[in-house]
Amino acid sequence: MALPADFILTEQDGRSTAALSGDWTARGLLDAGLRLSAAVKAPKDVHFDLTGVNRCDTAGAYAILRAGGDTLDARRVEARPEVLRLLELVGAAIQVEPEPTIRPNGFHALLERIGRGVFDLFKDGYGTLVFLGHLLSAVGRCIADPRRIRWAPTISLCERAGLDAMPIVAVTTFFIGAVVALLGANMLTDFGAQVYSVELIGISVMREFNILITAILLAGRSASSFAAEIGSMKMNQEVDAMQVMGVDPYEALVLPRFAALLLTIPLLTFVATLAGLAGGMLVVWVVLDLSPTFFLQRIVDYIGVTHFWIGMCKAPVMAAVIAAIGCRQGMEVGNDVESLGRRVTASVVHAIFAIILIDAVFALIFMELDI
Incomplete structure (x- = not known):
């Protein structure tokens, strides 16, 4: 049975621990991610206990990472190996910054457009020959067997x-x-x-x-x-x-x-x-x-x-x-x-x-x- 995502934040010996439970998935997450982010005041000092998590997907992993400051040190996380691997993958994806596309200008752009046009022309010609080949094959089969x-x-x-x-x-x-x-x-x-x-x-x-x-x-x-x-x-x-x-x-x-x-x-x-x-x-x-x-x-x-x-x-x-x-x-x-x-x-x-x-x-x- 699916259980909604939940957590308990405790203080012991000057260390905060967030014990998560339930299904931290896109369907079971609800508002647990927002509540966890609001409850954690100092993300870098919080220890996350994920041993009580039943299931976790990328949506749940992103919510946990966002509460932990977008990065989680392995020493601050206690979880199953597959959950740790998922957190690592989602954390790496968050850190990747999109590279801006540099569009060529001037004469270089003109040459690029001409090159693409020539390539598309040959590609279109090749596709036409393939189409005619299929069509002639169909015509030949129908001539050989008019019942087709x-x-x-x-x-x-x-x-x-x-x-x-x-x-x-x-x-x-x-x-x-x-x-x-x-x-x-x-x-x-x-x-x-x-x-x-x-x-x-x-x-x-x-x-x-x-x-x-x-x-x-x-x-x-x-x-x-x-x-x-x-x-x-x-x-x-x-x-x-x-x-x-x-x-x-x-x-x-x-x-x-x-x-x-x-x-x-x-x-x-x-x-x-x-x-x-x-x-x-x-x-x-x-x-x-x-x-x-x-x-x-x-x-x-x-x-x-x-x-x-x-x-x-x-x-x-x-x-x-x-x-x-x-x-x-x-x-x-x-x-x-x-x-x-x-x-x-x-x-x-x-x-x-x-x-x-x-x-x-x-x-x-x-x-x-x-x-």
Whole structure:
């Protein structure tokens, strides 16, 4: 049975003795430590008898040391060896003074930040290669045994990442096409070449804006969602539980998200193309009085399908990059909410940066191929 901490202070032959009893622990201490400190007037002259102490932890040892003046000479303490050892450890910890952190200034601090940035860059690259290795292994296992493919979450994610995103993609690209048409009509009218607004709208929408706007919207919508979902599971140790049960998290969590984006981004890109052309056609009809029939016929005669397929061929690459960044950031989440917030933010920023960079690379490639 636990006994509360207590003590008796006696005077004999000019020497004060504090006989402690009970449990000098965090739970049994109560106010005994404060009473002991108040009762001991001359800590250096008091002898402590701890033989009656049942249990003692660091909280009780600190209270005893505080009453004894933060240091207890072994000659003034009578206790069991384990209690003496605990008092020695706590006393040594009390005497340690924290060393002030000296932060480098000026040029040295700049070099340190650059070095840390380079190290983090290589570390991030290594983590990306590890992630791709796990993902390719999961893909290989699913190809070898199609029964391992999880169709239910894949279809559900196709609906959430694809069909549910269709309205916002269509509305955004509709207004993008309308803005491009309005700018083109205003500028080309000054040169008497307003009819070429149709070519401007068709090439810009089918070649660039359809996939670019779709990918950026999905980077903010799906990449953050993937990072938050997987990150919350990682934070709650659900991913560790899956591994203990023999379930590969890359098969169960990452692969369905990859498949969902690979299946839905081409469809969303096609919808974005139609919406962008519709927005441009409406502005051209209202501002330049060019009929929809003329607009569509000029698109077919002077633009063709080459620019459309150039935009569509970017879709699988963008899907892979968005899914990879979102899932990888989710798998890197730690055990705190702050880490989850940082990773979700990083997933959106990294995905948008990667989308713009990849689009620029595609532009250079098609420029060299003269397409």
